[in-house]
Amino acid sequence: MFLPNSFIDALADYESACYVIFGVPFDNTSSYRAGSRWAPDAMRQVSANFESYNPTFDIDLVDLPIHDAGNLETSASVDETLRDLYEDVKGLLNDGKLPIMLGGEHSLTYSTVKACAEFAGDDFGVLILDAHFDLRSEYRGFKHNHACVSRNILEQITKNLVSIGIRSGPEEEWVFAMENNLKYYTADDVESAGMVEVLKEAIEWLDCSQLYLSLDMDAIDPAYAPGLGTPEPFGLSARDVRTAIRTLAPFSMAFDIVEIAPEYDSGQTAMLGAKLMREFIASHAKSCTKV
Amino acid sequence: MFLPNSFIDALADYESACYVIFGVPFDNTSSYRAGSRWAPDAMRQVSANFESYNPTFDIDLVDLPIHDAGNLETSASVDETLRDLYEDVKGLLNDGKLPIMLGGEHSLTYSTVKACAEFAGDDFGVLILDAHFDLRSEYRGFKHNHACVSRNILEQITKNLVSIGIRSGPEEEWVFAMENNLKYYTADDVESAGMVEVLKEAIEWLDCSQLYLSLDMDAIDPAYAPGLGTPEPFGLSARDVRTAIRTLAPFSMAFDIVEIAPEYDSGQTAMLGAKLMREFIASHAKSCTKV
Amino acid sequence: MFLPNSFIDALADYESACYVIFGVPFDNTSSYRAGSRWAPDAMRQVSANFESYNPTFDIDLVDLPIHDAGNLETSASVDETLRDLYEDVKGLLNDGKLPIMLGGEHSLTYSTVKACAEFAGDDFGVLILDAHFDLRSEYRGFKHNHACVSRNILEQITKNLVSIGIRSGPEEEWVFAMENNLKYYTADDVESAGMVEVLKEAIEWLDCSQLYLSLDMDAIDPAYAPGLGTPEPFGLSARDVRTAIRTLAPFSMAFDIVEIAPEYDSGQTAMLGAKLMREFIASHAKSCTKV
């Protein structure tokens, strides 16, 4: 029997699927290290390491309608790629799917958020786990650089956005965040207040039932996630990010994991990413079951 | 547009395909280095590096009916895996396909050869490019160890077998080869006589129109192919192996590439393997066109 | 002066030794990543990094009777290897040695536990640090797959077994564990209750003076131990595992460290493993001294 080259346990065909995973092998605006183009395939490969059963939620992933759509055909142009991605995500939402995007770089999140925001209407918010503000208005020649994604979301899509894990940015970003009352929590905030409390506040602030959840893996400390485009020491623990994803998944209409650069470790980061994606699905599915 | 996670240019569905590529991620009898289990996926990934057009044969692979069937579901037991593989290859042959197997270890070749021999009947031969005789009758507890594949073929399937590239084996294997008049050429024979002459002799000796062609990548010198299970210095040049594959493809009813261990280089060996597979297909397709 | 190629500070000959370290370079049932076959040699090499003196126990390893017996000659067959290993460990116990096995894969533990159980009689228990239950009755064609070792121990040797660090397994294993009242602690249990409390309970439950202690390195979080066969995020901290080993060593009649795959990091995991082995010896030796 031949097995398809897809994520393990993603056994459903497109039609019957609720969760549609897809990769976007694009990293062409990367500023420091490139290589997140290889992340979707790396995460597929490492996914075979995991058991399908999730004991926390008593959910077996093989029983869930998960589909792996493959990778988006990309251009080297960020604008073209963002345009195609936006169209495809709109298609997924219209077909009633929950999109799970595996980047690729963080700039991609702009298109998926845009498609979700249009689909969701007013009752919508964005929660980003990231070491970086990504609030630049332009970077290294591109408005849609990965370092600008939060700014583009804030200015063009929604102001209902919370960032968790922040610890790096040029002075202008810290000023912009303050002057615009951006809601954010630094990694040190999480260390002192606890992730549970931070999430409680964030959920209250967002006050929406349709969330876009974006995990820039550099939110996590490099001890757990060394394979990154722009690693930043003194980050969140793997367990705290697990807590965030388990807590937020039931409210989420879409999810992404971006900025893994698998050439810079031996699978550690892709494995943690794949695991967190599986926690997202299990938590979301459990919440559906309970209803 | 989402792209499937398959070999680049393998665009056909199963029904319309002539060439069916499949992986067998199995290396459980490996004696020195394991890791050929990762070779099929590694070759898929690196295949994206290559142009679809082959100027030597004026063939564009996108125009050929090539299908990627994915990977065989394997057991950790070599006997179970060989049994399933044999059944699946029989199915491919009965469906009129030319099977292209990407190992995995060399023991797998036993099943594919067996299926082909039964399908082909008398007009059948086997040509193996390998640094090793693989003539042991048993090794480290297994009759179907990768170090025994030629012995098993000779004793159970056909004596019409030629080995090229040989340079390593226990004394018993050299004695067995001599006493049984095994037709073989060492890597040094190829160096002195030339691959063209060696192939001419081999083809005459085999005297068949249905060939099984097996490339144990360790036939090639580690300078070109460092990522191997059992590398052996002083091997064939990449160009000589290309000559062999281009020459023999038109006669071949099946092909395999085995023993690549991608953890031991940065894609070099998987890339050479993927390229040689593409030369095989182009050469074979060209010969069909000419008829 | 020439130095033998053995663990540093393992200066005793076999006869005078109390602690006998040996490697078993076997990983042929590995399901995800192979490579634990290289762990014994990797641990020997990195052991040279450490000081012989242990300040916690005020013990100098050079003063202890430690012998490095080299590596077991293995077959590629798990059954043959387990049989030979069982015989050799029986020999060690009969000679009054404390066996310290460095795997290789976890399936090996079956033979060492079996030999110890027969030697110890009723006053015997097993404590396993592992991310996985290893409770499958069969896996990928083998009853003695590394994923089955706890099941085989429970059914064939002793029910007096505790697992610590558990966080992964198919649903059947969680059900089996519950239905059979298996005593286990998840990594999250340790996080919340504390390792000291968990060990206290485990020791009470086991209620024996002759313990077999087995450390599957994947019990530890991949941040500390990335070089593993089947890494699992959200694991035990290195310090907690040190606490377990220091606490349990005085009761232990044998010890093993398994599942390190040194190809997947730059020595980090082998080094932590070698260090923990040295903590085991120092703690055990100190307890003997005190008596």
Added chain:
Amino acid sequence: MFLPNSFIDALADYESACYVIFGVPFDNTSSYRAGSRWAPDAMRQVSANFESYNPTFDIDLVDLPIHDAGNLETSASVDETLRDLYEDVKGLLNDGKLPIMLGGEHSLTYSTVKACAEFAGDDFGVLILDAHFDLRSEYRGFKHNHACVSRNILEQITKNLVSIGIRSGPEEEWVFAMENNLKYYTADDVESAGMVEVLKEAIEWLDCSQLYLSLDMDAIDPAYAPGLGTPEPFGLSARDVRTAIRTLAPFSMAFDIVEIAPEYDSGQTAMLGAKLMREFIASHAKSCTKV
């Protein structure tokens, strides 16, 4: 005494320099593997491995006026980067320098060739060592993709261009080359005719005294140069490329080495590149001395 962080033996200041080496850490249109952004720094680091004296030309590099200008400040936009690069190279030429560019990707060559062509006037030609035609008119969204550089040169700058080492391209490129009488030699042509003969023909065809020489490192066989963006088997030998560079340097007004991706080996390709750059300088300097 503190040493500057520059190429070894590049001891001259800008004013007194004849040879000005600079890096361009840009790879943002890369199609397969990124990473040539790291090549300039990697080549600086490995340059310390080499002796300053060149016995073939009896030239000591420490006696030559070589300056390392550092790296060009790049944008992530290829158009911006090409514009800045063009201006800077014009500046170098106007200051009487011989520019030596270390990429970065091959698209950069467009700007350096353009600046040189304008400076040189009619007596000008381009010789490119490359596995690829780079004749696409557009690729993955960019007219200035690295896969288009020869096409852009031919159409916008000069038709006096020869390519050596070619072995890969889509069918359109082979057709375009034939229909436009592009002068090129495949790697197999070099293998059969010999590099000396090929160079003789190329020099006659170019018939100019001011040459731009561009070395896309993938011209070389991956056995010698595994660390590449788009490696292509069956390439030129390191010695043949050395012959080309030694022969052509005296006619050359500028030189570049591009497409080294140092993350994919352990310094081998950067070292060969740095060595070939030093052969270029020594050969050029010797020819000046002789006059």
Added chain:
Amino acid sequence: MFLPNSFIDALADYESACYVIFGVPFDNTSSYRAGSRWAPDAMRQVSANFESYNPTFDIDLVDLPIHDAGNLETSASVDETLRDLYEDVKGLLNDGKLPIMLGGEHSLTYSTVKACAEFAGDDFGVLILDAHFDLRSEYRGFKHNHACVSRNILEQITKNLVSIGIRSGPEEEWVFAMENNLKYYTADDVESAGMVEVLKEAIEWLDCSQLYLSLDMDAIDPAYAPGLGTPEPFGLSARDVRTAIRTLAPFSMAFDIVEIAPEYDSGQTAMLGAKLMREFIASHAKSCTKV
């Protein structure tokens, strides 16, 4: 515009600089793993990953007078290298600079401490973060082995020294430390008492306003810093070391980071080191501003 090959944000020339960073690529007495010779260049390269603005101290590094002097020209002889280093650091101090040395191995600290002690006079102390005592009087043939640096400082320069992070040493060192009332804190001491309390005690004990701060990166746990010459498990957390550096920088007249071996990871340790150096500068500069 060409950028110099120096630490990012080190934009000042020597004359106007307050902070002078320099590398010493020397590791010739290394006992276990060599390779810290590559650390200064590795840290330069990874420094480009970081934002210039430090939000904790509201300081932008581009506004500070930081100069990168390049690397010291080293001999393979530790005595020659130490002599040259001493002279150069004296020069820096006499020119009113704050020297920041990036090793290289820990033996180098002897020269920088000596130069600082002579410059500072009585009001001087040394604080070393290290897993090791480095109290040997001689090691592997050298009095100035990296394993002897604290002993040499104590006996030849000053007894006003505190070590934090200690967890490894031969028995003689623990005895020597006790008999000589050496002030030290183990990593477990920090774990139980907290870094803030430990620093408070250390500062009181040192009772000086001119501190030499030395960070042997192996003080930090290998989870955060795997790329080391002599890694030692169970170390300090990255955050605790950040606390130490932030706290002590205002009192410090010089700083070094040593023993990073960048070949043994993918930039993780060099990145943490570069980040900590930037925390040192920002904290020190802030304290100057406040006065």
Added chain:
Amino acid sequence: MFLPNSFIDALADYESACYVIFGVPFDNTSSYRAGSRWAPDAMRQVSANFESYNPTFDIDLVDLPIHDAGNLETSASVDETLRDLYEDVKGLLNDGKLPIMLGGEHSLTYSTVKACAEFAGDDFGVLILDAHFDLRSEYRGFKHNHACVSRNILEQITKNLVSIGIRSGPEEEWVFAMENNLKYYTADDVESAGMVEVLKEAIEWLDCSQLYLSLDMDAIDPAYAPGLGTPEPFGLSARDVRTAIRTLAPFSMAFDIVEIAPEYDSGQTAMLGAKLMREFIASHAKSCTKV
């Protein structure tokens, strides 16, 4: 059955051995890359990849009296290490052994040559395969730097020395070689004249029956041997070096392989080195048999 941690097929005890292999893990004068300290252990590990039977000489290594003495205990001081090495090699020669040293760096060869020269008397010569002259009189503070070994041999031991493979050195070395009529062949000489002819001339020139044969692995092209301390492009082919070793072994009283740096590849260079050592032993043993 436990196997010792030694070279495969080195089954003899010291007393009965003819060939005594030992490692010297010393690289403390290394100028570019360190790491040859790890070569002896790396070569031991990879030796398990090879068959014991050598078909060229019809010799089975398991039948030969080969002993692995382990590694020399080294100091970090080259003078101390050379002194101990000299004493130990004298002991080996006095015991009637043929010493086979696996470095470590090339400076070690001084001691082994010195011991052999004293033992052999007048009928003695030295043949070195090397990319480098190693003719410096002093380097980076050491008279016994690895870059000085040939100079030290010439001036203190014997002038009967031939170098093959030379392609790098400062101008002084080329001048010294010419002025002192040093007999040497460049790698390009071997390329044009052929290794067979070069060896014929070298043997005539040396005119001795007791040869010391030293293989600095950087003689070989980095395509075959990338894992080196100071790699130099455009080197000898692996086959040519095999020819040299097979031809010279019968005349050789000792042999060494030095300068392998195993951290810089995935076993390729250590494997080629181990293979060449086995060719040396087989060729030597065959010549003894024939007498």
